[in-house]
């Protein structure tokens with residue numbers, strides 16, 4: 060029998076937002092999951108508590124030295140059924156991130172059970188419109204108040220929930236404009252690029268703001284050594300359709316191993332496409348474009364789902380891909396991926412985890 064997670068009820072529930080104008084990550088539900096770690100006792104006190112500010116030591120190590128990791132996944136509601144998409148993969152990855160930052164790993168099954176119970180409590184918050192879902196943000200940070208640089212002896216894990224719409228706003232499959240970053244780099248091999256650590260995102264913001272000022276949505280990062288090979292976009296992995304083949308940068312230690320990336324590779328292969336995971340240079344892409352061989356570009360991510368890239372700018376050159384429209388393969392993959400999520404297509408890989416009513 061499943062054990063019931065401790066549940067601290069709040070006195071009054073919040074007013075729910077207008078689902079026609081959700082944006083991304085702006086609203087939070089009534090409750091969150093909380094789990095604490097102490098070096099003597101290990102992970103303990105798993106509970107569902109009211110979503111609210113909490114106290115933290117001003118000397119908490121997570122605030123000073125960046126011991127902080129996070130995840131992103133989604134819950135969907137279709138025909139009254141609530142489904143999590145591949146949560147097991149997120150909890151595997153959070154443990155890889157924790158290990159890299161010398162933080163204590165969690166029991167993935169305990170966390171999954173806690174999440175299911177939290178999402179069950181919050182099922183009325185899950186929006187059901189096109190492209191909408193309940194975005195789930197698990198995160199862990201160091202709480203010990205001591206300024207010596209060493210691994211903290213205490214941590215907090217929280218999972219918060221945010222009813223959300225499309226990441227880039229507007230419609231699903233909206234084309235994005237991407238700036239190829241040629242000054243700053245995101246990660247280097249041997250570093251923390253493969254982990255979902257807060258600092259990776261902090262390090263990306265200056266370049267992103269610069270790109271936004273020039274009218275671009277996000278930056279495409281090049282490798283940290285030669286600044287020649289494509290790695291990933293700010294909040295998504297990247298795919299190219301070259302000569303009918305789907306090409307994506309191979310995971311090399313400095314690229315985030317995206318769960319949507321992994322799912323899209325499997326679905327593309329199911330559909331009979333050849334998928335190459337390899338080094339892709341930015342020069343190769345512009346040369347392929349000139350020959351008419353670069354026909355589609357798209358990004359993948361939990362928040363971004365599948366986002367077509369309509370414009371790519373590198374140094375002084377800007378190219379427009381497929382007339383700024385989502386391409387045929389991009390659209391096919393989007394329909395396949397979202398069809399499995401919403402249950403209209405067979406879940407042949409066992410990716411849907413139905414949330415029971417407890």
Ligand code: COI
Nearest residue numbers: 131132294360361362363
């Ligand atoms: C996600 O896709 O869930 C992400 O974590 C990307 C971004 C919102 C940070």
